[in-house]
Amino acid sequence: MKKLFVLAAVVAFLASCGRGDRGMVVGAKGKAWHPEKPYGMTLVPGGAFIMGKSDDDFAATNNAPTKTVTVPSFYMDETEITNAEYRQFVYWVRDSIFRTRLAIMADDNGSTPGDDGIGEFAFLDADESTELTPWEQYYQDNYAGMGETGYEGRKLNHDVDLIWDTEDIPDEFYAEVYDSMYIPFEEMYNGQRTLDVKKLVFTYSEMDIQKAARNPKDKRSKYITQTPVEIYPDTTVWIRDFNYSYNEPMHNDYFWHEAYSDYPVVGVNWKQAKAFCQWRTLYHNAFRKERGRHNVNAYRLPTEAEWEYAARGGLEGATYPWGGPYAKNDRGCFLANFKPLRGDYAADQALYTVEARSYEPNEYNLFNMSGNVAEWVNSSYDAGSYEFMSSMSPVVNDENNMRKGVRGGSWKDISYFLQVGTRDYEYADSARSYIGFRTVQSYMGTDVTLNAATN
Incomplete structure (x- = not known):
């Protein structure tokens, strides 16, 4: 019996030595993780900001009262998704x-x-x-x-x-x-x-994690949906959005011709924008899998809070991404692509859209957060959502509400819609010649915040 005890002790000792942890709890080790900034994106350090209208509510919309909220760090496309990328x-x-x-x-x-x-x-x-x-x-x-x-x-x-x-x-x-x-x-x-x-149909799967988390006894499959989406942009928007207007050249050439490769894609509805995000995640992770690397966080549309936080570029109480309160600089040049005068789309030196890297970026190196094309966000539009949404990483996205948030204003809008606090919407299945999108990716970790970056 004594021999058996000694043998068991030796075996245990050898097993401990073989592990290399000397019998201590050192934690399970996985593959080394090295944060990688996605191509064409910039890191937006998380932090708190005052969300909502900076000026008086002259339009009497009553949908953007100020509220202090906090968003975690995330990567964001420096430009709108271009025709070439789509x-x-x-x-x-x-x-x-x-x-x-x-x-x-x-x-x-x-x-x-x-x-x-x-x-x-x-x-x-x-x-x-x-x-x-x-x-x-x-x-x-x-x-x-x-x-x-x-x-x-x-x-x-x-x-x-x-x-x-x-x-x-x-x-x-x-x-x-x-x-x-x-x-x-x-x-x-x-x-x-x-x-x-x-x-050209792309089918992606999606799980409603919010519902699944609140119903842990249900099978996951109950909350997984398959969504087939026709992904080709609707080029007819250049005709249908404007009555008694000759826009056939834009209809014929804007998406596919190389001359417009670096211009923002339009004619993409909310569901198509989400499909692009799913594909981008799949495409990136397939590359990483071949090289034995960790998967990256999913690419997605920004929440309404993330979009406004990024658009402000760290400026508290600003009217526009560049500050404001004017849409011109001190030399009298317009700072964005919009419709500055009645009937005069060319006053800002642009007729329709412009290249995605036009005009000066904001302090987060984000181009055209105001003007050029308005942008889809991953939030449903509810006039009262600021009243009940969380103050930590807020989002309100009701699957039964087909009105989805659109931010930033476009080439055909007046300056009011360019203001970072202005809210607008479009229906999820609608495509327009003035709506595009950009994507974000959540940053893994919490050590990068605006406070930490500035201290």
Whole structure:
């Protein structure tokens, strides 16, 4: 019995030595975390500020009484999301749908890699010579194909380039899928057959964490929703927003032409802006996963409080991001893109939108927080929300309220809407030629605050 006791003590001692913690509680160690500022974003240090109208409520809206609130630190896009950035999203969705259709066609026809035809675009598991890891084999045997289409979980082949030149199409099966991506021939206009943008649908999943947290006994699946969104911008807004006005050149060219790449995207509704945020998170984390790194916090639309805090740029009681109370500098130059005079859109040296980095940024290096395009925020519009919202990281977002906050004013607005405290809204499913968006990402940690940054 004594020998057994000694043996157990030795085993315990060796196990302790093997851990390297000498039997002490040192905490579970994970991968090292190094904060990374996302490309094109700036860090807005958290802090408290007085939210609401800085001037008298001359418009008698009674919807923005002053209230002291606190917001945590976050990263924010230095500019509105541009046409070029949104096109990257559109192209990714387009290519993913095209690859999926090609893989399904190859599967239906029994085509496999090596046939120099559509088989080169088959699902990866179609190549029986491909060696799967034990997990991949388990997943394929138990989960692949479970879903509405029967193809969920099957991996696409991204190593082969898509073919867009009709002269290089390898076989009739590829040609059939290629043809399905475009509008019918009878809808061609001016000799151009364009993509059928109605087919560019991005589906993202979302969980209502607020409801799930308040109902912990319910299954999580009860609060998870799948949201399919047609993600191509509505270019017809340039026509529909203005009666008796010739804006066809903007309708035809603004989103896709390279001349407007650095201009803010418009014609995007609230749901499309949220879809972009979901894709941006997915795209970034896919890159990090390949390199064995931690996932980043989700990209999202700013709350109304975050937007106003960032727009003020650290200036308390200011009327505009640059201070105020005027929209001109001491040389008589306008400080933002808006409609300064009745019928005169050009007085500020801009007719419609301008490039996203135009005019001077505020103290947080954020461009066009006032003017150019108004911006969606992740808050529902309620005239009385300031009265009941929390003072810590406030947000009011009612899923049944389709009126979503819009901030900052635009190229077609008067200066009142450029004021940082002015509130406005649009319906979530509505797109406009004067509304865009920018994204934010919560900062991990609480050590970066405005007070800490200035002390």
